[in-house]
Amino acid sequence: xxxxxxxxxxxxxxxxxxxxxxxxxxxxxxxxxxxxxxxxxxxxxxxxxxxxxxxxxxxxxxxxxxxxxxxxxxxxxxxxxxxxxxxxxxxxxxxxxxxxxxxxxxxxxxxxxxxxxxxxxxxxxxxxxxxxxxxxxxxxxxxxxxxxxxxxxxxxxxxxxxxxxxxxxxxxxxxxxxxxxxxxxxxxxxxxxxxxxxxxxxxxxxxxxxxxxxxxxxxxxxxxxxxxxxxxxxxxxxxxxxxxxxxxx
Amino acid sequence: xxxxxxxxxxxxxxxxxxxxxxxxxxxxxxxxxxxxxxxxxxxxxxxxxxxxxxxxxxxxxxxxxxxxxxxxxxxxxxxxxxxxxxxxxxxxxxxxxxxxxxxxxxxxxxxxxxxxxxxxxxxxxxxxxxxxxxxxxxxxxxxxxxxxxxxxxxxxxxxxxxxxxxxxxxxxxxxxxxxxxxxxxxxxxxxxxxxxxxxxxxxxxxxxxxxxxxxxxxxxxxxxxxxxxxxxxxxxxxxxxxxxxxxxxxxxxxxxxxxxxxxxxxxxxxxxxxxxxxxxxxxxxxxxxxxxxxxxxxxxxxxxxxxxxxxxxxxxxxxxxxxxxxxxxxxxxxxxxxxxxxxxxxxxxxxxxxxxxxxxxxxxxxxxxxxxxx
Numbered sequence: 001x002x003x004x005x006x007x008x009x010x011x012x013x014x015x016x017x018x019x020x021x022x023x024x025x026x027x028x029x030x031x032x033x034x035x036x037x038x039x040x041x042x043x044x045x046x047x048x049x050x051x052x053x054x055x056x057x058x059x060x061x062x063x064x065x066x067x068x069x070x071x072x073x074x075x076x077x078x079x080x081x082x083x084x085x086x087x088x089x090x091x092x093x094x095x096x097x098x099x100x101x102x103x104x105x106x107x108x109x110x111x112x113x114x115x116x117x118x119x120x121x122x123x124x125x126x127x128x129x130x131x132x133x134x135x136x137x138x139x140x141x142x143x144x145x146x147x148x149x150x151x152x153x154x155x156x157x158x159x160x161x162x163x164x165x166x167x168x169x170x171x172x173x174x175x176x177x178x179x180x181x182x183x184x185x186x187x188x189x190x191x192x193x194x195x196x197x198x199x200x201x202x203x204x205x206x207x208x209x210x211x212x213x214x215x216x217x218x219x220x221x222x223x224x225x226x227x228x229x230x231x232x233x234x235x236x237x238x239x240x241x242x243x244x245x246x247x248x249x
Numbered sequence: 250x251x252x253x254x255x256x257x258x259x260x261x262x263x264x265x266x267x268x269x270x271x272x273x274x275x276x277x278x279x280x281x282x283x284x285x286x287x288x289x290x291x292x293x294x295x296x297x298x299x300x301x302x303x304x305x306x307x308x309x310x311x312x313x314x315x316x317x318x319x320x321x322x323x324x325x326x327x328x329x330x331x332x333x334x335x336x337x338x339x340x341x342x343x344x345x346x347x348x349x350x351x352x353x354x355x356x357x358x359x360x361x362x363x364x365x366x367x368x369x370x371x372x373x374x375x376x377x378x379x380x381x382x383x384x385x386x387x388x389x390x391x392x393x394x395x396x397x398x399x400x401x402x403x404x405x406x407x408x409x410x411x412x413x414x415x416x417x418x419x420x421x422x423x424x425x426x427x428x429x430x431x432x433x434x435x436x437x438x439x440x441x442x443x444x445x446x447x448x449x450x451x452x453x454x455x456x457x458x459x460x461x462x463x464x465x466x467x468x469x470x471x472x473x474x475x476x477x478x479x480x481x482x483x484x485x486x487x488x489x490x491x492x493x494x495x496x497x498x499x500x501x502x503x504x505x506x507x508x509x510x511x512x513x514x515x516x517x518x519x520x521x522x523x524x525x526x527x528x529x530x531x532x533x534x535x536x537x538x539x540x541x542x543x544x545x546x547x548x549x550x551x552x553x554x555x556x557x558x559x560x561x562x563x564x565x566x567x568x569x570x571x572x573x574x575x576x577x578x579x580x581x582x583x584x585x586x587x588x589x590x591x592x593x594x595x596x597x598x599x600x601x602x603x604x605x606x607x608x609x610x611x612x613x614x615x616x617x618x619x620x621x622x623x
Contacts, residue, residue, distance in 0.1 A: 053508050059516050068512070123608040125615075164569060165561045173568025178587040180505075185591040189598050196602035205609065 021215040022232065024135075028092075033211045035085050042078040044191055046071045051184050076162065083155050105135040108145065112138040132226035143198055150190050157183040294337045299323050301348075313357040325407045341368040359394055362405070366398040373399075379460035387464075397425065415452060416443055422453040432534040437541075439534075449487060468521040472514045475501065478527045497573035501527070504571075523558065530554055 025033075049058040049071060062068045096102035115131035115138045122130050131137070136144070160167050160179035167175065202208045206224075210216045221229040299321065301307060307319040326332055331340075342365075344351060355361040370377040380386055380399065389396035402421050403411060412418055419442065423430030433439035433453070441447035456477050457463075463470060479498040481487055488495040501507040509524035528536075530546055537544035545554045551567045559566065571581055578585045 053512050054502070059512055062512065062516070065513075065517055065520060065522070123605075123612050125612070165559060165563075165566070168565040168569055169563045171565065172583075173565040173570070174581060174583045176569035177571050177581070178584050181584065181587055181591065185595060189591075189595050192595075192599055193602055196599075196606055200606045200609070205613065 020218045022218070022221050022229075023214060024210040024216045025214045027214065030211060030214055032085060032089055035081065039078045039082040039085065040190075040194075043075060043082065044187065046075040046078065047187055050075070051187070079155070079158055079162075082151070086151055086155065103135070106141060106144060108138075108141055112141055132230075133224060133228065134231070135225060135228045137225070139197075139201060143201075146193065147190070150186055150193075153182060153186055154190070157186075294339065295326070295332065298338045299326070309353065311353070311355060311357055311361075315358050317353075317358055317361070321406055329406060329408050330410065331408055340371075341365065343368065362400055363394060363398055365405070366400045369399045376460045383460060383462045384464045385462065415446070415448065418452040418454055426453075429534050436532070436534060436536045437538050438536060449481070449490070451481065469518050471526060472510060472518050472522065474526050474528055475507075475510060494573065496575070500573045500575065504573075525558060529558070 049061045050068075052058040053062070062071065093102060097104065111134075115133065118127065118129070118131040119138070121127045157179035160175060161183060164176045202211075206220075208220075210220075216225070218229075221232075302319055302321045303323050305320050309317050309319060311317055339345060353361070355364065377399065385396045385398075389398075411421065419430065419433065419439065423433075434443060438450040441450045442452060454462075457465065465474075475498065482493070483495055483498040485495040502511055506525040509522065510526060513520065513522045513524070532545050535545075537547075539546045539548075541547060542549065544550065548567075551570075552562060552564060555562050555566055555570070571584065574580055576584050576588050
């Protein structure tokens with residue numbers, strides 16, 4: 001993780017306040033997220049009219065049998081794009097992890113359970129302290145793994161209902177209606193989750209554009225990723241202060 | 250005063266008597282005469298015509314070389330609805346007023362019946378005009394003069410109620426549509442009709458219509474055909490009588506095939522579509538119960554039926570079909586558990602997201618208010 005050392009925020013020159021920023025996402029990760037938004041949006045927009053084909057609004061969108069075919073084709077193309085992206089993401093990150101070129105921040109730990117518990121107490125006014133988050137707080141980890149698992153299931157079930165004849169050659173037939181049910185239900189669950197949970201956290205709670213800009217400001221780092229900030233700045237901090245603090249505790 | 254009054258009285262009496270005489274002598278006989286004419290006419294003209302036409306050997310040869318029998322069985326004619334209603338021969342045979350009759354101007358028997366049947370219109374205009382819109386009329390227009398006209402189904406002279414007994418309806422259609430009739434007779438519907446005289450099973454006209462029979466091979470007929478089946482098979486009371494499920498139609502509409510058909514029906518009813526309708530799997534005239542080994546949907550034949558549209562289907566394929574059944578633990582346990590899981594999973598994710606976000610929003614609003622106060 002590179003730590004960009006701009007000029008200190010407290011230094012002002014020529015009336016321009018310069019702020020130190022920290023890199024949060026690599027360029028590749030930002031592109032992956034953009035691809036994810038694009039493909040999931042297209043999949044949702046082309047999937048919903050298919051799910052609700054019996055409804056009037058859907059029938060107006062479909063309009064002609066040719067357009068139904070077109071919508072299906074777009075859905076399939078977006079699905080292929082997303083599958084490729086997920087497979088790339090998986091192998092690329094495994095490669096980086098094994099090469100020790102990617103820290104293991106994203107994996108859930110017991111600390112996340114403790115953080116969630118403390119957050120729960122905080123939200124119920126039982127404590128005044130929010131948990132100090134690392135690079136990814138427990139909400140963000142939950143979002144990542146939830147979407148990761150959902151996408152896996154969506155891809156799997158999507159392929160089953162796309163190629164039911166192939167699948168039933170080696171799997172029991174009952175898997176097809178179950179896949180249809182799963183695909184159709186999880187799509188709605190995912191949409192609900194992204195709109196309520198994810199959009200609240202990145203748009204309403206605070207506007208967090210780091211997935212597009214790649215960077216977080218020092219202020220944001222301190223406020224929302226205190227543990228990560230402490231970890232990154234430990235070298236530049238006054239070591240004596242750090243040690244005296246430890247002695248005191 | 251007395252003589253003039255007596256004179257006036259006398260004159261008045263004369264006038265009354267004259268008037269009464271006129272009424273009795275002229276008007277009343279006229280009334281009686283009219284009733285007598287009406288009563289007598291059908292008996293008399295029919296009898297009069299039959300005095301020649303009850304001769305078994307009475308016949309004529311048409312220019313086509315066909316022999317046209319001119320014999321009418323008086324006993325059968327007596328039972329005709331028209332004869333009983335007092336409708337005379339000349340009501341239809343309008344050109345025959347005298348004996349000897351005018352020359353027949355028809356070349357063939359068919360030409361004769363295709364001309365004479367037009368007199369049905371005089372009384373039965375509504376049904377007559379419906380037939381002009383029918384498949385049979387369309388075929389005739391295209392040159393097939395064998396296509397039936399009124400008299401081919403109802404008879405010409407010996408017209409009886411067409412649905413007494415009910416089997417007569419299907420028998421009538423079966424006179425021409427022999428192959429379909431044989432299939433129908435062996436089906437669950439036809440079998441119940443002919444063997445048990447079942448009043449609930451459909452006869453030909455229940456599905457095809459009566460006078461305005463349309464082409465059942467059109468896209469429109471195909472897309473609307475599930476509704477035909479639903480008229481009986483979605484009727485709880487009727488299906489309950491035979492221990493059949495009345496939910497089949499609703500569950501079909503939710504199925505892969507059914508959803509497709511719903512969209513086509515709503516949007517593109519005249520465009521041909523391939524998604525299966527009832528008859529694609531169950532058969533058309535040869536519908537049998539699913540436990541009949543000859544049924545297209547019998548478990549032993551089901552895969553073959555699926556393969557008609559899904560050529561590559563393997564033996565596991567038929568299990569992908571849940572039938573017209575609701576998700577149940579007994580029939581489809583896997584699907585049942587998946588469904589049960591997703592019912593709770595969906596609720597869990599929904600309430601977790603809403604609950605957590607609501608708590609967070611509340612806490613952050615409280616924080617902001619506190620900060621503003623201090």
